[in-house]
Amino acid sequence: MSKHTPEPWSTSTDPTLIFSEYEGRNLVTARARGPDEEKPHNAQRIVACVNALAGVEDPADFLRKVCANVVDAQRGTDRYEDRCPFCWADHGETHIDECVVHECEAYLKGRDS
Numbered sequence: 781m782s783k784h785t786p787e788p789w790s791t792s793t794d795p796t797l798i799f800s801e802y803e804g805r806n807l808v809t810a811r812a813r814g815p816d817e818e819k820p821h822n823a824q825r826i827v828a829c830v831n832a833l834a835g836v837e838d839p840a841d842f843l844r845k846v847c848a849n850v851v852d853a854q855r856g857t858d859r860y861e862d863r864c865p866f867c868w869a870d871h872g873e874t875h876i877d878e879c880v881v882h883e884c885e886a887y888l889k890g891r892d893s
């Protein structure tokens with residue numbers, strides 16, 4: 781992974797700008813792009829993703845492995861025979877949006893498509 785500006789990153793009074801601290805000063809690291817109404821949300825998402833994976837060398841590889849392990853571990857439990865142990869969805873039901881298994885399955889599916 782290439783060298784990048786250290787975390788934490790943040791937004792500021794201009795919600796489309798992304799900042800990081802460098803030698804005691806806040807510097808603009810990036811500017812969010814997209815439709816005007818989406819720019820602040822794009823900036824918040826970039827900051828959240830970068831900060832959540834601070835210190836992880838290869839975020840995409842890390843997430844793929846974590847999600848694969850979560851799905852495998854959940855399927856390996858006795859409780860999975862009846863319901864998802866995280867959100868109690870029956871097999872064939874949709875996991876609640878906040879279910880970690882749902883998130884992991886969606887992440888893995890998105891990477892494969």
Ligand SMILES: [Zn+2]
Nearest residue numbers: 864867875879
């Ligand atoms: Zn679930």
